[in-house]
Amino acid sequence: MTVTIGVVLVSSFGCTPTPDTPVTLILRDWEDDLSPEILAAFTTETGIQVSNVPYTAQEEAVAELRAGQVCDVLVLESQLIPALITGGLLAEIDYAQIPNYKYISANFRDMAFDPGNAHSVPYSWGTTGLVVRTDLVEAPISRWSDLWDARYAGKLMGWNLHRYMIGLTLKSMGYSLNSQSPDELEVALLRLVELKPRISLVDWEAAVSAPYLVNGDVIIAVGQADDALVGRQTNPAITYVMPEEGAILWGDNFVIPAASPHKAEAEQFINFLLRPEISAQIMNETYYWLPNDEALKLIDPELRANPEIFPPLERLKNAEILLPLNSRGEALYADVWERFLAAD
């Protein structure tokens, strides 16, 4: 009898956290994405703590995940997800725990990178195009090809992301954003190398280009709608342009690593964020477009009317999403990027 009591006592002090021990979810996201207020609201409601361990680049987070780092919720772009799915690194989502999924727009359900959304829940979407100082340009900027306009050499900014830079080059030549044709890539490399001395590449950050646009060092930058929004707070001439060849459509998704010890709490967190009021709040704060049909009705009406953040349908129809490459394609792109970086 005493042995039984002893065993029960010992096991209750054991490793697995009991309901009394507060659970802390480890979130991996961009630095200034989800505001602390939102995280605090979740904690108040459920008692579950959320701790953001930010990354500077999503590839870095993926590498760390593969290396065995444990986290509970990860924000990743769509094209990074298929490899993780085939690698068995992502948990299957139990939608019985995420009934708010019903608010997700039909546009973002059941997409090729994750059929049936078995392993990912759409978080935010957006387009990448050009952010322009309209008061400093000679003529209206409307195409990716405008980057190659010699008049703006040295006043260009791009991202240190190979898929985006190679992709926009392909787009500017009328090819597919996700082309894996060695010929097309060769041509793209040549064109990109042309751009190299004229453009400065930076690591991506939210609204990273805004300050440079504001002080005029940069006239045309590769960027997103929020770059323009932030910049416009200082200089009203900064606008976001969706290139005619087709903007780059990107999407960030929530995934739960298979190794997460708090899968149920992670799903609870995701469900919380999908709540229309919460999603609306996130949209109001980050100027990102969360594909939550109900939340769209609740956001700041001025924001809702902003065509940079919520572009019209026709403009979206030729936007192309970054799709994952096969291994041969990955190698091709890596090679292209290497040669681009090595070139002078």
Place this chain on the structure above:
Amino acid sequence: MQSSSSHPAPPTHQMTYSLRRRLMLVLDAVMTLIVLVVGFSVGAIVYNIERDAWRNRQREAATSAARAVETFLSGIQSHLDLVGILDRVYLSTHSEDLEALLQQNDALLEIVRANANGDVFAGAYRDSPVLANLFTVPQSTWFLQARRGMPYFGKVQISADDTPYLIMAVPTPEGDVVAARLRIDLLWDIIAGVQFGQTGHAYVVNLEGEIIAHPDREIVLDYTRIRLRPEMQAALEAPNNEWYGAYTNFAGQDVVGSTVALARGEWIIFTEIASAEASVTAVRAIIAIGGGILLISIMLSITINYLMKSLIFDKLRILQDGAAQIGSGDLDHRIAVPQRNEIGQLAAAFNEMAIQLKERETELARARDEAVEASNFKSRLLANVSHDLRTPLNAMMGYTEILREGVHGTLSETQLRISERVMVNAKRLLNMINSLLDQAQIEAGKLKLRFQPFSPHELLVESQTIMQFAAEAKGLDFMLEIDDDLPEMLMGDVQRLQQIIINLVDNAVKFTQEGSVQIRLFQAAPTYWAIAVSDSGPGVPPEAQQYIFEPFRQLDGSITREQRGVGLGLSIVKQLAQMMGGAVDLQSKIGKGSTFIVKLPLILPYEDTHD
């Protein structure tokens, strides 16, 4: 032999096991075995029959459900195919045709056609242009799969207003894609309509194990998945996805289920019926038949028990009791088992035996009475005859004495001697007659002792006077001894004590050729005194020590041989001693002589105790 009027209860011997109980146990065991075997056999047979019947019924229901679903889907697909066949240009300019098509099937919420680039160029809708407004068509799974040439069935999607829908897409001959949004609740109605028996129902599952349709809407709305469940695995592995088995389903119910694949191969239909219902007939059969057999066997058991009891064991009991009764002495008892069977025969034999015993007893009683009669007669005869014998003898002795006293003239020497011999022999004869009389009296129980105070010392002196002459005549020393601690006066029958001493001394003198004869009186114990007569004769052999005390027995075992005397001396001593409350003991060794010790209770005269 003692015979009392109330017979004691017959002794009951402990039975180590009861025959009756054993028989009953065996009988019950066999009955139980029969019930179990028959019950289970019947149950098993009925169960299997029922199972097969349900299996067929289920397969029918599943097949008909599959057909209904397929009809539902093929109806939709035919519409989609039609849209796919129509010319592109025509379609994009004649949207009213699409409208009309939409109205023909209630399940269609929207229908669109997109070109290979993912541009939707034609469409019609009932609620809202969801598919038409998609800008992510080129990235959508339905578009990409259909464009590859494979028809696509989506999983159930739930929209913001909780309406469930499903996207279906088919390729067109020209490489386009026609897609439709379907109202899935119509499919749910079809599935909910599949009922058989009381608990039979069906549900649809896609190959990922996601439940597409179920009579309970909530189960689908909860995104219930059964992919990892054993029944799903079995259905996936079975050829044609056709499987049948008993299991516990995802809702925790014990069911018997069967699966059928849709001809299109995308969905699997489960039909289930509660296990309890699937075996209800078997259970009833087991209960009915088993119960019936149980009842019959109980009745049979009771009947056999009753018959055995009344025909065998009760009679056996009567036999048992009766035999015990007779055995304990009641020979008049008759065992009342009148049946003309084995037990009856046994009882009759017992009764016969009792009769025999009774006769024997009567005979023995008669023989005993005769013996007693004879003995009494003998005693009486002895007493009478002895008396008659004594009278003339006394007369002879009297007259001889007169002669010897010289009353009628002095006798010569020779005459004196002759007359002395006459006297001696007469006395001897008298002694013998007296002994016979004493023996008869003692045997008849007529001898009476007269207790009076006497002096042991005087007793001894008297004995000496009587016996000394005889002893010395044979040349034997005659010694007398009396212990000091012997009281001066005792109670006793002096005459009989004298007789004892005389008999013993007479015996001693008779059998001793040389040596001595000694009489000793002493206190043997606090309450006993003794007369010990010892001789230095040849001794008495051990085997003779028993019978010399018997009447008419002499030392050599013969009866009244040529030795003097009648052989009663020692017997009278013994009987007198016993009558006085004492006993006689003989200590003798061959060649060493004999000592007869008569132990008698030491009774002090009344006056002496109050000194």
